[in-house]
Amino acid sequence: MNALPILEPVTDETCCTPASRPALDAEQAKRRALVFKALADPNRLRLLSIIKAESSGSTCACDLIDPLDLSQPTVSHHLKILVDAGFLHREKRGTWAYYSLIPGALERAAGLLGSL
Amino acid sequence: MNALPILEPVTDETCCTPASRPALDAEQAKRRALVFKALADPNRLRLLSIIKAESSGSTCACDLIDPLDLSQPTVSHHLKILVDAGFLHREKRGTWAYYSLIPGALERAAGLLGSL
Structure with missing residues (x-):
């Protein structure tokens, strides 16, 4: 485990250039x-x-x-989260629901990391 | 909001091929x-x-x-999680800690999605 980063009040002239705004x-x-x-x-993974x-x-x-x-119920709960997040498509057929991966969803999630 | 997926006991002969194992x-x-x-x-993002x-x-x-x-303390908490997860490198210089992105970390996280 790493020690907690030390964040102390500014007391040093060499410290703290103007703060960047997050992208x-x-x-x-x-x-x-x-x-x-x-x-x-x-x-869910x-x-x-x-x-x-x-x-x-x-x-x-x-x-x-x-x-x-x-x-x-636990599987239902996890599937609902994945549907709501845009990863899965849900289709009801008779008694059962069928799930499929929304094309490009995993790639779009990966792309969110590249554009941070 | 989508309705909860319906998961009921198997009663239909046409349902339920042998279950796949997750990758x-x-x-x-x-x-x-x-x-x-x-x-x-x-x-953290x-x-x-x-x-x-x-x-x-x-x-x-x-x-x-x-x-x-x-x-x-809140910033420290979030930075520690990012260090522990392997996204950030932490270096102490005098009073302050400096953080840098570990090269390839975001790309590796993106790659985890491609290999699900």
């Missing part, structure tokens, strides 16, 4: 943070990896329970 | 989620954007307080 404004940063928050959970690997292009919710060994 | 195992997913957790905060934009290559902690309008 991101507060609203942009808030929106981007929501995207990364959707990715900040191991189970594993759900994305299963759905991405599905050759048919969409995955039945029924196939997402056993591989992760989670309860149905 | 990511639990340990890999846990490590990657920690990287995205570090990015899942608007203030803004800190990264300021430090990335610094032409001299490193930014005094003293220059990171005013632009975000946060307290010193």
